[in-house]
Amino acid sequence: MSEQTVLYDAPGPRARMITIVSSVIAAVLVIAGAYFFVYLPMDEKGQFDEALWGPLLDPSNAVFDQVWERLGEGFLATLEAAVLAIVCSLVVGTLLAIWRVQLKALSRRRFPGVAGVRFLVVALNVITRFFVEVFRGIPVVVTIVFCWALLPKLGIDLGGDLGALVLGLTIYNSVVIGEILRSGMEGLPGGQREAADAIGLTTGQSIRLILLPQAYRIMLPALISQLVVVLKDTSLGFIITYEEALRISNTTIIPALHNPIQTFVVVGAIFILANYLLSKLASYTQRRLARGRKAPGGRAAPPAALSGEMPGAVAVQPAPVGGPPKTDD
Amino acid sequence: MGVLFENFGVFRDGFLLTLQVVVLSAIGALILGTIVAVMRISPVPPLRWLGTAYVTVIRNSPLTIIFFFTASGLPTALGFDASFLRIPGLDAVFTRLTIDLPFFRFAIVALSVYTGAFVCEAIRSGVNAVNPGQAEAARALGLTFTQTLRHVILPQAWKAAVVPLGTVIIAMIKNSAIAGFFGLVGDLSQSGYDLVVQQGYSVLPVFVGVSIGFLILTMPLGLLLDRLERNGALAR
Structure with a gap:
């Protein structure tokens, strides 16, 4: 991978020589430093003893099987919570995005004769916006902990700690995913919505058939990065005594x-x-999408007359309105 | 809602402690992230590899693991207590740096190390957004890599990096809530947890109090970023 950037010239023989020599010297220094300041103190405290590493790495160790059985349970629990949270956040996030786009479409319409509808729409819009901003701004740990504390008091049982963890993660991530999808839909070329209106689709239909599928496609990389966030945040379950991998490590x-x-x-x-x-x-998905339609891999090219604007065939990747998709932490 | 007013002092102190953690970690993360970003675009391959390795490892590990490392792994293995953070002058302003329990310092180390990786990526995205012609012109003038970076690229990169950096800092403010569960007594999240779980106050008012504390920190920043973005004040 020769990254040729414009920031500097391709190094010549002399620069390469200097780089190699100084790298070797630096590497020796780093290794020496690591030896004296990390390895020796750790060795002094016996951190490299077989007794400490063996149970984790050596299959012939007496407790290896036991340790990994417990860890396996922990990772399964992590995975279970993560999958549940991902599925729930995707579903709720999609609904939230539809709801917000739908509301926005309604607020553009007039309702002659029916008093109060406009007011209702505006009020709903404000309330939704408020909750989105609030739950986006609160740390997910706080949401999880308070779900965990609140659920039993309300007499709701969603499956104990797992339920509280999944609920907390879902509240936070569905808001984030909802925003990702919404900005994806609003970033589409206006012609998509206009064409849908022109052939007589209702708002709901045009969201379901035209806008949402394209938003998913454009925002797929952002969605996958958000899934990484969910998987990482699942480890917060240890705070509410959910028996996932980290808690089992720490308490057992x-x-x-x-x-x-x-x-x-x-x-x-x-x-x-x-x-x-x-x-x-x-x-990888991002690169594939960026390459997009230029190389129709294995798929028959659409007839020339149709190849301009088809649902799903966005020729130019539009920049989402909200700037780069926000994948928090 | 009586709980909120009764314990106003607790929330205020928690807020102030969280604010201190956030300010110090933000400084640490910005310094660390800038260094790593420069490493990642430098002409020296080993430095690039080191930077890439750091970013890959940190970005893919849960913050919880990093907190476990700094708060319970390193002290037992290396006797690490982050006392290098007792910087003269700084510890006069942030007196928590000097008290005996090291958890305040651990929180700052963990958050800085974790956020540094994201800061690096934000800055790199800013550097990538600078028109290549700028770098070409700088090189045509005969500026070296360091000069190009210092006088031409970085001043412009900051502009494009402000919004991603803001997003990263907002995420860091939210992540700072985890510190309360790793021994940092008295920050916003730990105070809330204590009020509900130990002292048995009702959940919702305390939740509202803690949320307001965090929203004071995150919401203005978020709205400011939205505005900057929309106004195109930062457009090149």
């Missing part, structure tokens, strides 16, 4: 084996790998 494995660093390295590596693959998927 580490007190028994006294190996916080080792356990967090292993658990962290698994998290990082899973999220890395998801992020890769997002950037």
Whole structure:
């Protein structure tokens, strides 16, 4: 991957030589530093002992199976919460986006003779906007913790800690996904909506058949990055005593084996790998979408007369109105 | 709603502590993120690899793991207590930096390290948005990489990076709520948790109080960013 940027010339032989020599010197210094300031103190405290790493990495260790059984349960719990939260947020987020676009369409219309409808529409618009802004601005931890504290008081049982975690994650992420989809729909060329109106589709139909499918397509990378966020935030479940991977590490494995660093390295590596693959998927989708219609891969090219503006065939990727899709943290 | 007024002092102190965490972590993240961003666009391949590795690892790990590392992993393994943050002068303003329990410092380290990766990406997106002609012209004048970056690219990149940076900082403010569950006593989220779970106050008023605290921090910033974006004040 030779990234030729305009910021500097391609390094010549002398620059390459300097780079190599200084890199080697720097690497030696870094390794020496790491040895003296990280390895030696850690070794002194016995952090590289078989007793600390073995249960996690060595299959022949006596407690290896037990540790991984517990960790497996934890990761399954994480996955369960994440999948539930993702599905719920996608559904609620889509509904929210439809609701907001629908309201906006209604607020443009006039209702002669029917008093109060306009007022109602405006009021609903304000209320929705308020809740979206509020829940977007509150930390997801706070939402989760308060769902967890509030649900039993209201006498609602959604499946204990799992329910509270999924509800908290859903509230926050559905708002975010709703905004992503809405900005995707509003970023479409105006002709799409006009054409839908011209062939007599109702607002609902044009959202369902014309706008939403394209919004999904354009916003797919942003949606996938949001899924990474959900997967990462699932680990917040440990605060509300949900038995996911981190909580099991922290309350079962580490007190028994006294190996916080080792356990967090292993658990962290698994998290990082899973999220890395998801992020890769997002950037792959983005590249595919950017390449878009130029290379119709395996698909028959549409007849010339139709190839201009078809639903789903956005020739130019429009920039979403809300700027770059906001994928928080 | 009586709870809110009864415990107004608790919410105010929590808000002020969260504000301190946010300000210090934002400074740390901006410094760290700028350094990593420069590394990632530098002509030296090993520096680029290092920067890329840092961003990839940090962006894909949950903040919770990083907090676990700084708050319970590193102290046991290395005797790390983040005392390097007791910067003379700074600790006179932020007195929490010097008190014995290190959790305030851990929170700042964890948030800075985590947010730094996102700051780096925001700045890089800003750099990419600068017209290539600018860099070409700078190089045609014979400026070196450092000069190009300092005098031509970065001053313009900030403009395009302001909105993504703002988004990152808003996310960081929200993430700071996690610190309360890693030993930082008395911040907004921990105070709320304490009022509800330990002292048995009713949930909703406390939730409203905590939310208002966070919204005071996040909402004006968000609205400001929306405005900047819409007005095109930052357009190139």
